[in-house]
Amino acid sequence: xxxxxxxxxxxxxxxxxxxxxxxxxxxxxxxxxxxxxxxxxxxxxxxxxxxxxxxxxxxxxxxxxxxxxxxxxxxxxxxxxxxxxxxxxxxxxxxxxxxxxxxxxxxxxxxxxxxxxxxxxxxxxxxxxxxxxxxxxxxxxxxxxxxxxxxxxxxxxxxxxxxxxxxxxxxxxxxxxxxxxxxxxxxxxxxxxxxxxxxxxxxxxxxxxxxxxxxxxxxxxxxxxxxxxxxxxxxxxxxxxxxxxxxxxxxxxxxxxxxxxxxxxxxxxxxxxxxxxxxxxxxxxxxxxxxxxxxxxxxxxxxxxxxxxxxxxxxxxxxxxxxxxxxxxxxxxxxxxxxxxxxxxxxxxxxxx
Numbered sequence: 515x516x517x518x519x520x521x522x523x524x525x526x527x528x529x530x531x532x533x534x535x536x537x538x539x540x541x542x543x544x545x546x547x548x549x550x551x552x553x554x555x556x557x558x559x560x561x562x563x564x565x566x567x568x569x570x571x572x573x574x575x576x577x578x579x580x581x582x583x584x585x586x587x588x589x590x591x592x593x594x595x596x597x598x599x600x601x602x603x604x605x606x607x608x609x610x611x612x613x614x615x616x617x618x619x620x621x622x623x624x625x626x627x628x629x630x631x632x633x634x635x636x637x638x639x640x641x642x643x644x645x646x647x648x649x650x651x652x653x654x655x656x657x658x659x660x661x662x663x664x665x666x667x668x669x670x671x672x673x674x675x676x677x678x679x680x681x682x683x684x685x686x687x688x689x690x691x692x693x694x695x696x697x698x699x700x701x702x703x704x705x706x707x708x709x710x711x712x713x714x715x716x717x718x719x720x721x722x723x724x725x726x727x728x729x730x731x732x733x734x735x736x737x738x739x740x741x742x743x744x745x746x747x748x749x750x751x752x753x754x755x756x757x758x759x760x761x762x763x764x765x766x767x768x769x770x771x772x773x774x775x776x777x778x779x780x781x782x783x784x785x786x787x788x789x790x791x792x793x794x795x796x797x798x799x800x801x802x803x804x805x806x807x808x809x810x811x812x813x814x815x816x817x818x819x820x821x822x823x824x825x826x827x828x829x830x831x832x833x834x835x836x837x838x839x840x841x842x843x844x845x846x847x848x849x850x851x852x853x854x855x856x857x858x859x860x861x862x863x864x865x866x867x
Contacts, residue, residue: 545575547595547603552583564805592616609682643838652692655776670705672747728759754784
């Protein structure tokens, strides 16, 4: 009898240890790695914080790391996450095609990888992709330009410049193509005139999405093509960090009326610029929604359930079409920012003063 009791106690202890190590339960003992590219942009700080909060609330241990926009740092951090027992790794890549070593390690360890907002390219180790509909982001920016200038009815021509994102970020192409495809007919007809002549992605891309990089290019364009008083009507920027660079360049190098300036992310400084009339719009991607969806996907993976996706055709990373979940973006302007950003609790009034 004593031997039987002892055996039962031993079995019970093993079961407890297994649960504690993540072998049982939906979240107990499971560790999730979250790799963000940088702290230099406001949105990644918010994404990381939202993800960590949601995952911890769901009962997971979280290993959140920022890579300082350095590829090798991110590779090392992801490898450490895998070595330290993470059951799933969520990655917003610094550079989408440069994580091979870490991804190979994840694949060998049978650890699922969720690409977060930036598609990881040229790897079959990517299990899922969670993002916003990035082409629609660009479409929204282009449509805003069409509506604001009333291009369907106005005689024109209107002068326009483009600033796109980081060529190492797969999303940048979707943003730019969505915008350019939307206004293309007006560019080709001459109603929208690209004064600098720079209208391909390669010509207008901004490495690292840097505000300083965007500002330097904008200053060159303004001094080269607008110093004679030529009016600038639109500067179509793919996101807020590039829009901030363009706005900074305009402050010092342009005496005309502020053009229509587009953006994305509703960063605090850009939202202030919208309120002040210096930026026309920003596409809002509520990262709380994205974080919630990723937490749901993590839970489904760890419980062996079918993972929610709503796009299995669009996002080919060069090796495979990655099953994706796309959240919907929202256009934010000075007219509706209170409803979208403040009433929802994303910002407080004080943050935008």
